[in-house]
Amino acid sequence: MSTSQPKAAQPEASPQRTPLLEISGLTVRLAPGAAGGGAAKPVLDGIDLSLAPGEALGLVGESGSGKSMTVRAVTRLLPPGAELDGAIRFEGRDVAAMTPAELRGYRDSGVGMVFQDPRAHINPTRRIGAFLTEALIRNRGISRRTARGRAAAVLAEVGIDDPVRRLRQYPHELSGGMLQRVMIASVLLADPRLILADEPTTALDVTIQAEVVGILDRLRRERGLGMVFITHDLDLALAVCGRVAVMYAGRIVEIREAEALHQRAAHPYTLGLLGSRPSIDARAERLNAVPGRPLSAFEAGPGCAFADRCAHARTVCQATRPELEPFRGGLVRCHRVAEISMQEATA
Amino acid sequence: MGRLALSRLGGLVTTLLLSSLVIFGSLYLAPGSPEDVLFGSRTPSAATRAAVRRQLHLNQPLPVRYWDWLTGVLHGDLGRSMVTGQTVSSRVGDGLGVTLALVALSMLLVVLFGVGLGTAAALRPGPVDSAANTVTSVTVAVPPFVASTLLISGFAVHLGWFPASGIGTGALGELRGLVLPACALAVINCGFLARITRNALREQLAREHVQTALVRGLPRWAVLRDHVFRNAVPPIVTAVALLTSGMFASTLVVETAFAVPGIGMLTISSVAQKDFPVVQAVSLLLVAAFVICNAASDLIQALVDPRLRTAGRTA
Amino acid sequence: MTVTLDHPPATAPGRPATPGRLARARTALGGSGSAAALFLLAVLLVALAAPLLAPYNPDLQSLLDAYAGPSGAHLLGTDGLGRDLLSRLMFGARTSLLGPALVVSVALLVGIPLALAAAWFGGLVHALVARIFDLVYALPGLLLAVLAVALFGPGLVPAVAALSIAYVPFLARIVLAAARQQRVNPYVDALCVQGFGAVRIAVRHILRNIAPVVVGQAAIAFGYALLDLASLSYLGLAVQAPTADWGVMVSDSNALMGGYWLPILAPGLLIVLSVLSLTVVGARISGERPQPYLRRRSRTRPTGAAA
Numbered sequence: 001m002s003t004s005q006p007k008a009a010q011p012e013a014s015p016q017r018t019p020l021l022e023i024s025g026l027t028v029r030l031a032p033g034a035a036g037g038g039a040a041k042p043v044l045d046g047i048d049l050s051l052a053p054g055e056a057l058g059l060v061g062e063s064g065s066g067k068s069m070t071v072r073a074v075t076r077l078l079p080p081g082a083e084l085d086g087a088i089r090f091e092g093r094d095v096a097a098m099t100p101a102e103l104r105g106y107r108d109s110g111v112g113m114v115f116q117d118p119r120a121h122i123n124p125t126r127r128i129g130a131f132l133t134e135a136l137i138r139n140r141g142i143s144r145r146t147a148r149g150r151a152a153a154v155l156a157e158v159g160i161d162d163p164v165r166r167l168r169q170y171p172h173e174l175s176g177g178m179l180q181r182v183m184i185a186s187v188l189l190a191d192p193r194l195i196l197a198d199e200p201t202t203a204l205d206v207t208i209q210a211e212v213v214g215i216l217d218r219l220r221r222e223r224g225l226g227m228v229f230i231t232h233d234l235d236l237a238l239a240v241c242g243r244v245a246v247m248y249a250g251r252i253v254e255i256r257e258a259e260a261l262h263q264r265a266a267h268p269y270t271l272g273l274l275g276s277r278p279s280i281d282a283r284a285e286r287l288n289a290v291p292g293r294p295l296s297a298f299e300a301g302p303g304c305a306f307a308d309r310c311a312h313a314r315t316v317c318q319a320t321r322p323e324l325e326p327f328r329g330g331l332v333r334c335h336r337v338a339e340i341s342m343q344e345a346t347a
Numbered sequence: 348m349g350r351l352a353l354s355r356l357g358g359l360v361t362t363l364l365l366s367s368l369v370i371f372g373s374l375y376l377a378p379g380s381p382e383d384v385l386f387g388s389r390t391p392s393a394a395t396r397a398a399v400r401r402q403l404h405l406n407q408p409l410p411v412r413y414w415d416w417l418t419g420v421l422h423g424d425l426g427r428s429m430v431t432g433q434t435v436s437s438r439v440g441d442g443l444g445v446t447l448a449l450v451a452l453s454m455l456l457v458v459l460f461g462v463g464l465g466t467a468a469a470l471r472p473g474p475v476d477s478a479a480n481t482v483t484s485v486t487v488a489v490p491p492f493v494a495s496t497l498l499i500s501g502f503a504v505h506l507g508w509f510p511a512s513g514i515g516t517g518a519l520g521e522l523r524g525l526v527l528p529a530c531a532l533a534v535i536n537c538g539f540l541a542r543i544t545r546n547a548l549r550e551q552l553a554r555e556h557v558q559t560a561l562v563r564g565l566p567r568w569a570v571l572r573d574h575v576f577r578n579a580v581p582p583i584v585t586a587v588a589l590l591t592s593g594m595f596a597s598t599l600v601v602e603t604a605f606a607v608p609g610i611g612m613l614t615i616s617s618v619a620q621k622d623f624p625v626v627q628a629v630s631l632l633l634v635a636a637f638v639i640c641n642a643a644s645d646l647i648q649a650l651v652d653p654r655l656r657t658a659g660r661t662a
Numbered sequence: 663m664t665v666t667l668d669h670p671p672a673t674a675p676g677r678p679a680t681p682g683r684l685a686r687a688r689t690a691l692g693g694s695g696s697a698a699a700l701f702l703l704a705v706l707l708v709a710l711a712a713p714l715l716a717p718y719n720p721d722l723q724s725l726l727d728a729y730a731g732p733s734g735a736h737l738l739g740t741d742g743l744g745r746d747l748l749s750r751l752m753f754g755a756r757t758s759l760l761g762p763a764l765v766v767s768v769a770l771l772v773g774i775p776l777a778l779a780a781a782w783f784g785g786l787v788h789a790l791v792a793r794i795f796d797l798v799y800a801l802p803g804l805l806l807a808v809l810a811v812a813l814f815g816p817g818l819v820p821a822v823a824a825l826s827i828a829y830v831p832f833l834a835r836i837v838l839a840a841a842r843q844q845r846v847n848p849y850v851d852a853l854c855v856q857g858f859g860a861v862r863i864a865v866r867h868i869l870r871n872i873a874p875v876v877v878g879q880a881a882i883a884f885g886y887a888l889l890d891l892a893s894l895s896y897l898g899l900a901v902q903a904p905t906a907d908w909g910v911m912v913s914d915s916n917a918l919m920g921g922y923w924l925p926i927l928a929p930g931l932l933i934v935l936s937v938l939s940l941t942v943v944g945a946r947i948s949g950e951r952p953q954p955y956l957r958r959r960s961r962t963r964p965t966g967a968a969a
Contacts, residue, residue, distance in 0.1 A: 362796075362797060362800045365797050366797075366800065366801055369801065370809065373809050373810075373813060374813070376813060377813035377814060378814075484938065484941075484942075485934070485938065487941070488885075488934045488935075488937040488938040488941065489934055490889040490892065490893055490933065490934075490937075491893070492892070492893050492896045492897075492909075492912060492913075493912060493930040493933060493934060496912055496918060496926055496927075496930060497927075497930070499918055500918055500921075500923055500926070500927075504918065504919060504921055505921065511918075511919070592802075593802070595802075596802035596803075596804045596805055597804075599804055599805070599808060599893075599897070600804075600893045600896065600897060603897055604896075614808060615808070615897055615899075617812075618808060618811060618812045618899070619898075621812070623812060623813075626808075626809070626812045630805055630808070630809055633802070633805055634800075634801060634802070634805060637800070637801070637802050637805075638800050641800060
């Protein structure tokens with residue numbers, strides 16, 4: 001049953017409540033020929049995640065780490081020909097086994113997705129009002145007038161002025177920040193239990209980012225929604241989420257509570273990410289970067305995916321793949337995590 | 348938006364005027380004096396020559412002659428045929444109707460088969476798409492005169508289903524007579540339209556806003572209709588307008604091949620008879636049709652994209 | 663403070679040396695493109711060597727053998743006047759290719775300088791040239807050719823002249839767009855600063871860079887010109903009977919009505935195949951590649967500190 005919890009160190013998911021979202025052993029392979037010919041290429045390699053209702057989980061990683069693919073798998077929005085192994089359960093129901101009708105219902109009222117580039121994700125030839133109300137009208141049979149009324153109300157909630165006029169405007173008449181608010185509004189209109197936010201602020205100006213994230217956070221808390229927040233910005237994730245999972249090469253390498261990540265991060269990759277953030281206070285001759293480039297799952301060897309870039313790598317790291325193990329209140333995927341932490345502590 | 352339409356209209360009128368200038372002026376490019384060209388290979392007496400000179404005001408300065416001609420055309424006076432002596436407009440009148448019917452029938456076929464094939468190719472990638480691609484690759488290389496020959500050879504001579512030349516009497520007979528010519532005109536354009544449709548639809552299918560629609564639980568047919576097809580319509584309609592304009596030029600060949608009495612065949616036979624006033628008049632008509640369709644395609648493109656319509660006001 | 667650059671990872675040993683030009687051309691053209699190029703080459707060779715290759719004189723009539731089917735004496739049979747079809751097709755290649763070649767050459771000779779000048783000087787020159795192109799482009803080529811024939815009489819010269827004018831905008835607009843893109847590249851400014859003249863930069867550098875696009879579009883234009891001239895010859899307005907020409911041969915109405923399909927189908931098929939090949943090759947050259955140039959990515963491993 002879905003309530004069996006193999007990972008003991010999941011602080012917020014109490015054994016009695018059904019997790020809102022539970023991902024076990026998720027492996028996704030892209031169709032052969034999709035990424036350069038040959039066999040099917042894995043982009044996700046055994047993802048295990050659990051999200052309680054009302055919880056905010058951050059998913060952090062560089063390009064190619066598989067974070068976007070994870071949430072696409074949750075909504076079953078994978079590219080054609082992609083293969084999926086493992087289980088994704090939403091409120092106990094297996095997403096992969098849903099019939100098309102069930103899938104539409106799940107997508108309509110169970111889960112909502114906020115995309116990265118709002119201008120690309122909203123149809124430029126239709127008005128904002130049509131965009132906001134089409135799902136309500138078609139999926140739930142609500143009348144146009146009622147739907148527009150609700151849409152205007154939600155637009156006001158996300159901080160857009162003169163909502164009724166906005167409904168008649170076209171997307172190109174709104175700025176990027178406003179469009180992202182419209183996108184968030186469209187998700188809220190559907191009243192889902194889970195929000196997936198895929199880098200919602202990456203395409204926006206820095207000054208707008210804080211506002212948009214603030215709106216998302218406030219509304220989530222007000223309505224008690226679960227949220228998976230994807231970003232490559234570690235600081236942002238730590239600020240917004242209760243727990244943060246760090247991904248590398250299609251695997252989760254560390255999961256920890258946000259406050260703990262600052263002080264007690266254990267995986268060398270996480271430490272590298274934390275250490276490479278430029279600080280406005282400290283003077284530095286040179287920026288610390290993690291050497292090399294991030295890998296995708298299909299480029300990883302038999303051992304630890306991070307081994308080639310890790311300063312602490314030994315033979316065992318190249319040879320065998322580490323598993324996610326409890327360490328210091330979180331989960332870490334590293335053979336030498338204990339020794340490394342001791343080194344860091346004494347350094 | 349009114350401003351946009353007005354500027355496009357202005358461009359259209361300018362192009363028409365300049366084209367008419369070229370057609371009118373071409374008479375003077377030929378060797379010899381204008382009346383030599385008009386008389387063609389006939390050798391009239393001196394008196395006839397003088398009479399014609401006076402009648403056509405050939406002793407007037409050039410701009411005056413152009414103006415006379417132009418105003419005449421706009422009033423429906425297209426001059427007189429040098430061969431038959433009757434007014435050009437009477438010869439053109441019936442022919443114009445036939446040509447318009449032919450082009451309309453042909454475009455109907457083009458849209459039905461072109462959009463149909465393109466849609467099938469876009470929505471069913473894999474073997475259907477490859478097959479469609481091969482078919483369109485070949486059809487875009489089949490010019491109307493080859494298509495005419497094939498169709499006459501197959502359906503008229505061998506099978507006898509349709510007449511090899513001319514159009515019959517009565518509405519049904521006329522329609523029967525127009526089927527093969529319409530197909531001949533349609534072949535090459537079907538290929539083009541199918542490709543354009545396929546590409547436009549594939550481009551829209553790959554757009555991110557389609558993903559948004561899907562992830563909100565909208566049924567596939569609704570997504571196809573409201574997000575994929577709807578956005579793909581502008582380039583398709585633009586292409587239809589452009590193809591129509593090209594089709595008018597192709598009537599020169601197809602009408603002659605099938606002996607269909609439209610303005611295309613009239614042009615060619617007038618050239619053969621060296622009846623220059625007729626050539627001038629029908630050239631002007633064909634060019635006008637060509638130019639108007641091109642301008643329509645421009646206008647549609649501008650109109651349908653709301654980004655151009657509201658001239659980019661941002662909040 | 664020194665700045666160090668990460669050098670790109672070294673390629674794995676055993677990677678083959680850069681493939682030769684022929685192999686690169688084959689990859690760029692793709693399977694269909696290579697077949698098309700070979701076909702065109704064959705047609706060109708036949709056209710050039712027709713007097714040597716053709717078994718008969720194409721104008722040699724033999725009314726007793728009219729509309730004979732394929733046989734040992736005549737590989738493809740004969741036409742209505744007993745002339746050998748194969749020989750006429752071979753000689754027909756000459757006229758069918760000559761006309762479009764002239765059209766494209768003249769169009770390029772006129773269009774490229776105009777387009778380069780417009781791209782280089784911009785402003786008023788560009789506006790003027792663009793307007794002229796728009797106007798000429800607005801007139802259908804076929805109609806201009808018909809007008810020319812009406813004025814000067816039928817023949818290849820008036821038809822080619824008119825079509826050349828009509829095709830100038832088709833090619834020049836593409837040259838113009840590509841040249842304008844190149845014009846704003848920093849290397850152009852760098853060359854200017856070094857003191858090179860405008861003409862030299864335009865020809866030696868810009869033109870060379872946009873050459874693939876221009877050559878590709880010229881091939882496509884060749885195909886369309888072939889179609890237009892064949893249509894005109896079919897109408898008896900360009901090349902005329904009794905000259906052997908593919909367009910003229912298709913218009914044999916006696917064969918058509920008599921049900922002899924080979925004398926009219928063979929030239930028609932050659933026309934279609936030629937145009938098809940030209941379009942395919944032209945598209946490939948101007949940059950639509952069927953697959954990435956290097957089929958297999960070299961396997962690279964990132965350098966790292968592995969102790």
